[in-house]
Amino acid sequence: MKFFIDTANVQAIREAHDRGMVDGVTTNPSLVAKEGRGFKEIVLEIASFVKGPISIEVVATDYEGMMREARDLNGWIDNAAIKIPMTWDGLKAVRKCADEGIKTNVTLCFSPNQALLAAKAGATFMSPFIGRLDDVGHVGMDIIPDIVQIYSNYGYKTEIIVASIRHPVHVYEAALAGAHIATIPPDVLDKMVKHPLTDVGIEKFLADYKKIPPAAEPKKHGR
Ligand code: G3P
Numbered sequence: 001m002k003f004f005i006d007t008a009n010v011q012a013i014r015e016a017h018d019r020g021m022v023d024g025v026t027t028n029p030s031l032v033a034k035e036g037r038g039f040k041e042i043v044l045e046i047a048s049f050v051k052g053p054i055s056i057e058v059v060a061t062d063y064e065g066m067m068r069e070a071r072d073l074n075g076w077i078d079n080a081a082i083k084i085p086m087t088w089d090g091l092k093a094v095r096k097c098a099d100e101g102i103k104t105n106v107t108l109c110f111s112p113n114q115a116l117l118a119a120k121a122g123a124t125f126m127s128p129f130i131g132r133l134d135d136v137g138h139v140g141m142d143i144i145p146d147i148v149q150i151y152s153n154y155g156y157k158t159e160i161i162v163a164s165i166r167h168p169v170h171v172y173e174a175a176l177a178g179a180h181i182a183t184i185p186p187d188v189l190d191k192m193v194k195h196p197l198t199d200v201g202i203e204k205f206l207a208d209y210k211k212i213p214p215a216a217e218p219k220k221h222g223r
Contacts, residue, residue: 001174001179001180001181001182002023002024002052002159002180002181002182003016003021003022003181003182003183003184003189004022004023004024004026004053004055004161004181004182004183004184005017005021005022005024005025005026005183005184005185005186005189006025006026006031006163006183006185007025007027007031007185007186008027008031008032008034008035008042008046009031009034009035009186010035010042010045010046012186013025013046013050013186014049015186016186016189017049017050021189022050022052023052023181024050024052024053024054024055024081024181025046025050025053025054026054026055026083026127026161026163026183027042027043027046027054027055027056027057027083028055028057028083028107029057040076043056043076043077044076044077047077047078047079050079051079052079053079053081053105053124053125054077054079054080054081055080055081055082055083055105055107056073056080056081056082056083057082057083057107058070058073058082058083058084058085058093061085061087061089062089063089063092063093066084066089066093067096067097070082070084070093070097070104071100071102074097074102074103080102080103081103081104081105081124081125082097082102082103082104083104083105083106083107083127084097084105084107085106086106086107086108086117086118090106091106091118091121092121094106094118094121094122094123095121097122098121098122098123098124099122103124103125104122104123104124104125105125105127105161106118106121106125106126106127107127107129107163108127108129109126109127109128109129110128110129110132110133110143111143112143112146112147112150115128115143115147115150115151115158115160116150118158119150119151119157119158122158123158124159125159125160126147126158126159126160126161127162127163127183128140128143128144128147128160128161128162128163129163129164130143130144130162130163130164130165130174131165131170132164133164134166140164140170141170141173141174141177144160144162144173144174144177145177145178147160147179148160148177148178148179159180159181160179160180160181161179161180161181161182161183162174162181162182162183165182165183165184165185165188166185166188167188167191168188168191168192170188171184171188171192
């Protein structure tokens with residue numbers, strides 16, 4: 001399973017990258033706004049060490065505007081994936097981007113049918129937002145096995161990025177369902193490494209190590 005990091009915080013991305021946890025990065029306007037720095041400056045810095053796809057989102061909502069932004073954003077770095085919202089204008093832009101060799105990530109997907117449309121339009125990636133479905137009383141994860149099955153039925157090459165992940169169980173279930181990618185916020189990644197029995201186990205080994213008597217001087221054997 002590939003891990004993308006869902007943040008625009010360069011330090012957090014670097015830490016996860018150094019631990020071998022970063023196959024790509026997803027950003028969105030809300031994540032970038034939290035950083036209080038310029039959008040392009042952040043993206044260029046991330047691209048200086050992340051070689052996998054970096055999702056950068058358009059803000060236009062019309063086809064022409066999306067295409068203008070997609071071409072511009074795609075020129076910023078070699079590994080851009082242009083995030084485009086799930087609308088008819090967005091899907092038209094996704095189709096055009098595919099024809100022009102621009103990678104895309106269809107964002108704000110909430111149903112298997114939307115996922116099917118994204119694949120049909122030629123999206124490189126498609127992001128179902130499971131946490132936001134949970135927020136409105138649906139079990140967001142329920143749509144993931146269905147999308148995996150639909151893509152497999154027809155051999156679509158579009159990769160599923162499970163997004164809007166809120167806790168480690170989301171990652172676990174996404175992996176069980178066979179999603180290609182989970183885009184994980186840094187705090188969720190930190191929670192995944194933790195287990196109380198690991199901490200207790202380390203403490204016990206260290207305590208027991210101190211009880212081991214010092215090694216006797218090895219005897220010298222004369223000839
Ligand atoms: O990748 C999508 C993600 O950033 C949205 O997450 O927590 O705002 O629903 P959230």
